Every structure is written in C-alpha cells, then in structure tokens.
Amino acid sequence: MPVSTLYTCPSSRTARHPLAVAALSAMLMLGLAHTAAANTYPVSPAQRATADQVAQRGVPLSELAPNAPDTYTVKTGDTLWAISQIFLKSPWRWPELWGMNHEQINNPHLIYPGQVLMLVKQDGMARLQLGQERSAGDTSDTVKLSPRIRSSDSDVAAIAAIPLNLIEPFLNDAVVFDADALATAPRVVASPEGRVLVTKGDLAYARGDFSAANEYRVFRNTVPLRDPGTQEILGYEARYLGTADLIRPGEERSDGDGHSEIVPATLRVKTVRQEIGVGDRLAPVLQRNFLRYVPHAPSQAVEGRIVSIYGDSLNAGQNQIVALNRGAQDGLERGHVLALWQKGRNAVDTTYERKQDIVLPDERHGVLFVFQVYSRVSYALIISVKEPVRAGDRFSRP
Template sequence: MIKRLCLYLILTSFLICQPALSTEEHKPLPDGILKLDDGYYYIVQKGDTLWDISARFFNTAWYWPGLWAENDVQITSHNPHWIYPGQKLHLALRETPVPVQKPAPLPVVEKTSPPPPAPEPEPPSYHFASIHRVGFVKPEPAEASGKIISATESREMISASDRIYIQPAPDRTLPIAGRYIVYGKPERIREPGGRWRQYAGYLHHISGIIEITEYRNELTIGNVISAFRPIEEGDMLLPMPQRKASIPMQPHTEGLEGKIIAGYLGQVMFGQGDILYINRGEKDGVRAGQTYHLIEEKEISPTGSRRDRRIDRIPFGAIFILDTREGASAAFVIDSRKDAKIGTLVASPDR
C-alpha cells in the first residue's frame, strides 16, 4: 500500500509540474495515446523502451521504475525494459471527483497527545530476480570455506538436486543447513588502458548454491539447491551473501568516473540486459541501487584542423548497480542504444 501511494504521489507530481498529456477536451491527444474511463494509456510501438517512454511523457527518463511499477500486471518479464508492440501502458491516474459531505458538528475538544508521525514512504525499488548468480571482484582470490570432491553418484556433470561430497577448508566446520555459493577458479582482470601488468582484481563467477545436509563417516555431504552453470569437481565454496532481489534506488555519486573491466564468463560486448563489472566500488561511493551513464568519447575538430581537437562525451546508455565490493561493482545494462565494450567509460549523469 505504501509503495502504491508513493508511486501515485510521484506520478501526480510529474503530471502537475510538466503535464505531457492534455486533459482538456478541445486539445488533440498525442499519437499512440488512448483515453479510457480509468485514465490515459499508451500503445507500445516497435523499438520502444520504458526509458524512452518515460522521457517522452514525463520529461525525464529516470522515472522508468515508477512507470514499470504502475504497469506490473502488463509487464511480466523480470527485465522491465522487455516490452512488446501492442502492449497498453497506464500513464495517468483517473480524475475522481471529491464527494461533497455535510459539515459534521464540532467535536468536544479534549487534551490528547499528538498522533505519531506518519512513516516515510519507501523509495522505489528495482527487482532483479537473478541477483544470486551475479559474481563479484576482489583484489585477491577469496579464501574458500571448502571445495567439492565429487557427486555421491557417478555424474559427468553436477547439477541441481545432486548430492555432493565436500572437503571443508582446514580448521573449518560447515554447519548443517548452512548455505554456500559455488565458484570456479577466479578470473584475473586487467585494468583497461593501464600498464600490461596492472590488474583490477579477480572476478569470481558464481556457479550455484548448495546446502549442507549431513555428516556421515567423517564426510561432509551437501545438496545442490541451484545450478546457474555446470558445477565441477574442485569448485570452491563461500558463505552465501545476504542479497535481496528488490534493490531500493539511491542517488548517484556526483563526479564519479570509471570503466567497464569485465563481463560474464569472458563476455566483451554488452547490450541491454547484460551483466558487467566496473572498476569503482564502495571506497568510491558506489552503492547498490545507483544509476550511471555509459559514455562514448568522440574526438572532433570544430575548425576541421587536426591541431584543434576536442573530446565530446555522449551518453548512449545506462547501468544499474546490483552489488558492490571495496574497489569494484557489478551492474546491469538497463538501456543502451549501441553496444558497450571493455574499457567503455562509466560516469555520473549530468545535472
């Protein structure tokens, strides 16, 4: 209820400050707009994204989470930017007349304590259902809690629901019902544009989730809860981090600049819907829930002379931060008019 109230307040403020839709009968409605009994609707066209629709009708692309939440019934994908031609999106609230009430008799004034302040509405959130498969970057390889020896039955490939033998790390006991993420050998990541031996850290790709189920004959046995990719003998374990699929949106850090340093399992080109990693983290002010721009740097000469060159920075997309560590962060591409790549500049949005 609070989330819906917050959404209505935000949407109403946009419509009052700079209305994009005409409520006057004599003014024609913009192309693609329908006026029904319960408000105004837009019919999705080929090539549309929530990012573009928000910019067109609410004078800011950054309102797309509110537009998504208002249409959670129509938009059923885990990626809110996957909308399809012909879908009907609710844009404005119905204008409901305020009923006229007879004045009530004046009550007897009694001295009472003031009512408690109303709780502040929760900020809008972004729901990322695949949050547990998002990897992380650390300066050095993580210290594993144990490793997988083999499956309890002969298997060419370990997958979900398989039972496995586990070797705990020295002087460690893995508790019954404890859950752990599984990862393979960390990938060493170079710093884009840096010296040949300058590294950004080690990328840990998450393969799945296991749960410790029993101890038997001095053996630790577990069960594979989820497998995001093939799990192999020798893969390592870490305690499962406390992550939530709903990530509250937060304001970005002003003046931040960084670069894309890696992608999922060697991916080097990135478009809408892809996961990537940047070389800025908690120590730089990056937090989960922030949004940053993807920037193209274009060299141009206003006079045509090679000696008179300028660098123009052109935003062509945006990323949403999913998880942060000390010096690096994982992000999701929420909008992109062209592919980004390793080394692409990431920066705070201009005011």
C-alpha cells in the same frame, strides 16, 4: 515484520508522501550539490542541507514529460522506473519530484498497486503527492485525500524499482572475491562412485567450515579484473556454477583403535549453470532484498571505466551486466544511477589547407544502475543504451 507508513496531515488538503519506493532514480541534482560534485571534495553537511531543501521543492515544469498526466493509478506489474518515465524527461530525477531528501532516499517507504499519484504544479515547480487508494472497479475521476496508515507483514505487494527478473539471475552469478578468499572456502573433495562431475540432484562431498549457512553457491577458479587504465588487479571474479544444500555436516570420528577418520560434509546439488567437480569452492548464498534498492545519483563527482562485460561477450546492450572499476572505497553505492559515455571516434578535418587528425567528443548514450558493490569493483545493469557497450567505455554521474 516490516511496517510501512503513509501519512497525511489532517489539516492539509493534499496528501504528503515523504518518499518513494525503490525507484530507479537519482537524487539531489540541484543547488550546491552540483557545485560540490564538480570537484573531488566530499559534500559538506551545509551543502547537503541546502541541496536537500532544493530537492524538496520538486522539479521545474520544464523537466516534466510532454504528456505527463495529472493523476496516475499504480498497477500491479508497474515499476518506479517505468512510472518515472511517464512523468519525467529524466527518470533518474524521481526523488526530486517527490521532494525526497538524502536521509529519506536511504530509508524508503513503499508504493503499492491501487495508490493514486497526483501531479501538483505550483510556482513553476511540480511535485508528486498521494491520493486515496482506489478500490477494484472504481472508475471515478474523483480523487479523495485523507490521512491513512498502511501496515504490511510483507513487502511482496509493493512495486519494485525495475523488473526484478533483470537483476535476480546475476546476484548469485556476479561475485568478486579478494585474492585469497576462495582459497580458504569449503571445497568439493569427492563425489558418489568416483564420478568426475555432478549435476542437479546429485550428492557431493565437501570439507571446510559449514557453520555459516545451509545453502551454498558453487564457484570455479577466479578470473582477475584489471583496471582498463592502470592494469592493476581490482579483484577476482568467480565463475558461478550453481547452488547446493547442506544435508549432513562433516565430522572427525575414531574407529575404536585410536585412529581418527575424516568424514566430509554431504551436500545435494540444487541448481546448476555448469557441472560441478572436485576442487570447486563453496560460499554461502546471500539473501537479497530487491525492494530496498533505492536508485539515486552519487552525491559527489565520480568517473570510471567499464572493466568487462559479464559473460563471454565482446560488447553489451540493454539489460546486460558490466563490471565497473569503482567500488565502495570510491563512494559507489547500490542503487547509484550513472551516465554511460561512448568514446568519440577518430576523424579527419579536411577544412584546413592540410588535413588534420581530430578526435570527436565523447557522447552520452546510456544509463547504468549499480546493483552490487564491492571494495574496488561494482556491477551495474545497462538500463538504456544507444550503441554497443565495450570494455573501457567511460561512465560518470548523470
């Protein structure tokens, strides 16, 4: 069972929380981390150590939101992204406000409703600390600080990084395979009474290796994802159809006369996005821990382009999903926060004797949150945006 520990030194007058939960935020944007990220070289251990020390000081007072409160009591339904907007002008700098280092970013504790967040200002810097939790009905303005340990059998009570309903529908939907991955996956081979398509509650018969799981996602033909610049195929996006539960495994048996019979596995369709038919492929349902998404900025420079808008849209807005032409081999991780840029429009300079065509600078207009990473492709949620997002738009480290 997971155990989350919040500790304060008994000799200290202020509570210390070593790290925040999965917050939509970005870490280490000060000191040598900036210098190292200005090029494509990896951040050295010495540079990262320096950046960690800088981050642990907190954030400059100038980075606080104009009306940042001195204390805030965490409520049920809060998210770390929403809370960070209360305290900071740039919500992705949340880990700096907590003084989190790189190691802590990747191994977070949790924040729960009822905990009191205290904004401590000293020497031109601001830090968040934890006060004693308030009980229901406590309206006192007094915040007491004391050592404490929280043990929990479940992470359910902890607040999440962002509203989970924004991501959950896409964790099964948005899937990228290598070119031949689905070619060897289990496949639907028949349906009861010879029906062409089956839907929720129907049985389906399939062949393949079903030893990996009892719950499966069903996919149709893949669609290639091409790099907007090079047109190179980065992966194959599979169209999600629904889920099915394994009822009986298949077998090969003898009919008693020396002849063998192939009996396919039996599955029952559990959910459907589209009707399922013969030839559709199956892959195990993956278990996700939404609370362990820990948003942070990439530790080194990264730039890329949006490959496509998930679904059939030509452009996208807030809370929609986009595919990126960068993945794990490029240093992207789940939880990375990225800046979204709009390409500068063409214009005409009429101030010269002769008119001249010019291109206006790209403008930063949104924030992306990476929630799924493959080798060469990633999926990101559009957290905020000013203008419609299109395939080919640029992203970078915030």
